[in-house]
Amino acid sequence: MGVSWVDSYFEKKYPILSKSSTKTSQHVAAAPDTSSKSTLTDLTPQPSTTERAISASGRPIYSRGEVAQHNSLETGIWVTYVDGVYDISKFVTIHPGGERILLAAGHAIDPFWAVFSVHATPETRELLENYRIGDLMPRAEDSTAQDIESHSKGIELLFINEPERHPSLQVRSARPCNAEAHPDSLATFVTPNELFFVRNHLPVPNVDPELFRLQIEGPGIPDDYSLSIDELKTKFTHVSETVTLQCAGNRRKEMHDVRPVKGLQWQGGAISNTVWTGVRLRDVLADAGYQLPDFTLPNYAEDITHVQFDGVEGYGASIPIEKAVDPRGDVLLAFEMNGEPIPRDHGFPLRAVVPGHVAARSVKWVGKITLSDEESQSHWQQHDYKGFSPSSTLETSDYSKSNSIQELPIQSAILYPRAGDEICANDDDEVIVKGYALSGGGRHIYRVDVSADDGKTWRDAELVQMDKKPYGRQWAWTQWEAKLPAEWVSERAQEGKVTFVCKAIDSSYNSQPETFESIYNARGVLVGAWSRVQANFKSK
C-alpha cells in the first residue's frame, strides 16, 4: 500500500490522463498516506476461541477483533456489513472504486456505503453476499467491540482534505459536507461564495489546476481531445450568467414534518444565487468536433441524446442534448464564481452550470464529458433524483419507470418572518414579509401572492429584485417583499398568531401546490408546496 489510493483511484478512472504523462497521475493531489501499519493494524489482540460458535443460519460467528486482523493481502482482506462478515481479498482488484476499498480493510464498510451511496442497490448487496464467510458477533457479546471501533479511522481519512467552511452555514451532514445557507444569506440577490450552500455527495477532491485536463468523448471527437483550464480560458468566449442553483430536496424538512421522508433535513437554504463565468458548453463541444444538431430536422440527434458529466471525485449526471447545446440554454463550463476562481467546495477548477435545472446536474469538478445515446448511468442519475407518486414508498418506488429530474418546478419560500418570531407593524403601519421565488427552465416569476390567513385571502407581493432577462432565460431567483397593512394582518390574526403563506406564479402560469401531502414522495424531493410560517403578531 505504498501508493496513495487517491492516485490509484484516478489512474483507474481516467486511464487516458495517466497514460499521457506521469504528471497527470497526480491530476488530483495526493491524500495523506493511509498505508501506515500503525493506523490499520494496531489492534487489541482477540483471544482465540477453540470452539467457534455457529449462528442460527449455520455460519461461523466472528468477533470484531478477529475481523480486524484480516487487513492485508497476507492475512486476507475481511470487512463487515450489517451482521455479515466477508472475505473480499479477490474482489479488491476488480472493485470499481479502486483501492479506496482498502480503507475499510478489517472493519465495517457500512459508514463507507453511507457516503458512497452508489452501493445502495440490491445488485451490490447480492454481489457482496457472494463473499460471505460468516456472521458478525452481536455487539453486546463482543468484548473486542469497543477497542476496534475506536481504531476505525478509514472514513475520517477520506475527509481529511476538506476545505474550511463559513460558520454561518447550517450543517445537515458533516461527511460528506452538506450545509445550507443561513436565511439571512438568502435575502440578498447575489449570494457571496462563502455563504453559498454546500451539497457534496463525496469527499471534496483536491485538484491541481496545472495538471487538470477536461476530457471529451463521443462520436466524431478525436480520442485524445482534452483541454487544460488555460486552453479553455483562451480558446473560447467568456460568458457570465447569474444562475440560482437549488437542491432537489430544498425545503425537505417541511415535507418531513408532515410525513417522514428520507434525506438530509434541508430547510429553505439548499439554494443560492451567484454569477458564474466560464465558456459555453456548445462552443466547446463544437470545437471538439461535435456537429451541433439542426433541430429543425427530424431525427436530428439519433445517436446523441444526452451529455454526461463526470466529476473527478466519482459523481456523475447528464442532461438532454437539447439543453446542452441550445443557444438559449446558457449551459456553461464555469471556472469563476462571483468573479473569483470557484472555491473547492463548489467545483474548483471547473464546474458544469446548467441553468434552470436541478443543481444535481451542475456537476462539480467536472473532468470528463461524454456525448451519448443514453443518460449517465451513475447512481444519482438512475437511482436518485426522480419523482414518485404520494402512494409510492421507498420500497415500491421503481426508479426504472420514473424520469430524472431536470427542470425544476415553481418554488417560493418565506424568509422573513421566521416561525415563532414576534412581529409588529413598522412606522408605516405595515407588516413586512420577504422571500425568494424561482422557477425552472428559465421561466420568469410573474407574481407572488402572500396571505395572512393561511391562504383564504391574498395580496400581491412586490418583486423587488430580479434579473432583466429575455423570455425563457430567467435563471436567477426573484427577491420579493409584501408590505401588508397592519390592520389587514390584525384582522386575520387568531389569538395573537398569524399564518403567513406565499405562493409564486411563473411565466407558464404554473403555481405551487397547496400542501405537501399532494406532492409527497418518499425521497423528499421537489418540495414546492406553499410556504407557511406562523408568527406571533403584536398590535401596537
Added chain:
Amino acid sequence: MGVSWVDSYFEKKYPILSKSSTKTSQHVAAAPDTSSKSTLTDLTPQPSTTERAISASGRPIYSRGEVAQHNSLETGIWVTYVDGVYDISKFVTIHPGGERILLAAGHAIDPFWAVFSVHATPETRELLENYRIGDLMPRAEDSTAQDIESHSKGIELLFINEPERHPSLQVRSARPCNAEAHPDSLATFVTPNELFFVRNHLPVPNVDPELFRLQIEGPGIPDDYSLSIDELKTKFTHVSETVTLQCAGNRRKEMHDVRPVKGLQWQGGAISNTVWTGVRLRDVLADAGYQLPDFTLPNYAEDITHVQFDGVEGYGASIPIEKAVDPRGDVLLAFEMNGEPIPRDHGFPLRAVVPGHVAARSVKWVGKITLSDEESQSHWQQHDYKGFSPSSTLETSDYSKSNSIQELPIQSAILYPRAGDEICANDDDEVIVKGYALSGGGRHIYRVDVSADDGKTWRDAELVQMDKKPYGRQWAWTQWEAKLPAEWVSERAQEGKVTFVCKAIDSSYNSQPETFESIYNARGVLVGAWSRVQANFKSK
C-alpha cells in the same frame, strides 16, 4: 351604403392589399348586402311628443321608435347603449371598425359590443359619451320597444355566413360561435376536424384563397412583401406537427361552480388535438428578409421582441420572438388540418399554430404578420388572457400590470366516468378511469395520479397514448387510463359514491394545484386545478 361593409372594412384594415389591385379588395368574399332600406328602416312610426320628457340627469328622453328613425346620413345616425342615446353621425367615418358600425344605425349597439369585445374599455365608453344627446326611455314606459326590437337584425347579418357545425359540438355561445368538443370526441388521440372545439371571437370571415395574400411587415422587410397560399406552399419546406390547442378558459365552469367568474362556461372540452401541416414561421420570416437572431449574443433582439399576428376578421395576438423563430419551437403557418385544407371555422386558408402556448395565440385567418418591439396592441393581448391573484376582482384587475398568457400550465381532466354516472367493475374486477393530460411549453407528461377518495390515496395511471417527441417538444396531449382494482375503489366509496380525482405531473415536475380557490381569477382563465368527478359505485 352600396358598398358591402365587409369589403369596406377590409379596405380600411389592409390598405396595401386594396391598393395593389381592385381584386384584392375582395380578398374576403362579400357578405350579403345589408344596405336594403327595407331591413333598416321599416319601422313602426312613433307618435311625436309635443313636450319632451327630461330625465333626472337633465337630458332629453327618447323612445326606441324615435331612435330607430335616425338610421341614415340624411336623418343622422343614432344608436343607444345601456340607457344612453348617441348621435354618432360624425363618428362613422373615423370608426376603427369601418362601416360595420352602420349595422347598428337606429338601434342598440349593446349586442354588437358583446361580440366586438374590443369596445369593453373605459376609454371606448368615454369616447362614446362625447356623442351623447339624451337618455333612453325606460323599457316599461316605451310603447315602441316591442316593435323596434323585432326589427334589429344587424347583429344577425354579421353571422349570416357562418359555416355548418357538427351536432355533437356543445354550443356555449351562438354568435360568435363557441362550442366545445363532446367528451367522447376527446377520448381519441387525434380529434377529427368536424369534432374540434370552436372558439371564435368574431364572425367567421369568408376568405377567397385565390385572392388571399399574407403580408409581412417589419424592419428589413420590403414594403410590398406578401405571399399567396400557392407561394407559401411551393417556396417552403412542409412540416407536420401534432399539436393540442387549448383555450385559456378550458374547464372554466368548474371554477365558476366554486366561485363565479366571467366568460363562456366551458367544461372540459375547449381543447382538441390534430395534425397541422404548413411551413415554419422562421423560414418565412427569413425569406422575407428578417435576419434570424443569434441568441448567444447579448441584445440579440433589441428592436424586435414580438411577432404579431392579425386575423383578417379583426382578431390579433402576438408571441415572443424567442418562440417565433426557435428551431425547436415548431411554430407553423398551417394550411392543413388532419391532411385536409383547414376548415373555415379553424382558420381557412391560413392559421398560425403556436405549439405549447394558449390557443389564443394561434391566430386564425392570419393575414398579416408584424415584427415589432412590442406585443400586439389588440384587445385580446392587452385586456384579456392574463392572470390575476384570487383577491383581484374584475374591477381591480389591472391589465397593464399583468402578463399575457403564453405557455400554459400543467393540466389534466377526467373524461370517464362523468359526474353522476353509475359505474361498476368490469370482468377483470377493475374500475376504469380515463382522461387527457397536457402541459405547456412542450413539456412531456411524466405521470398521472388517480385517486378514488378525493386525493387521500393515489394510483399511477397508464399513459396509453402520446407522441414520442424529443425533449421539450411534446406539443400533443397524453391520453391516460387508470385500471383501479374494484376492491380498492369499493373501500373508498362512501354511501355508494366515489370521488375520483386526477392530477398530472410534467417534465418540469410541475403538478396541478388542488383547488380552484387557490388559482381563482375573476376572468376564469388558467383553470388547472385537480379534476374531480363524483360517480355512483355499485359493487357486484
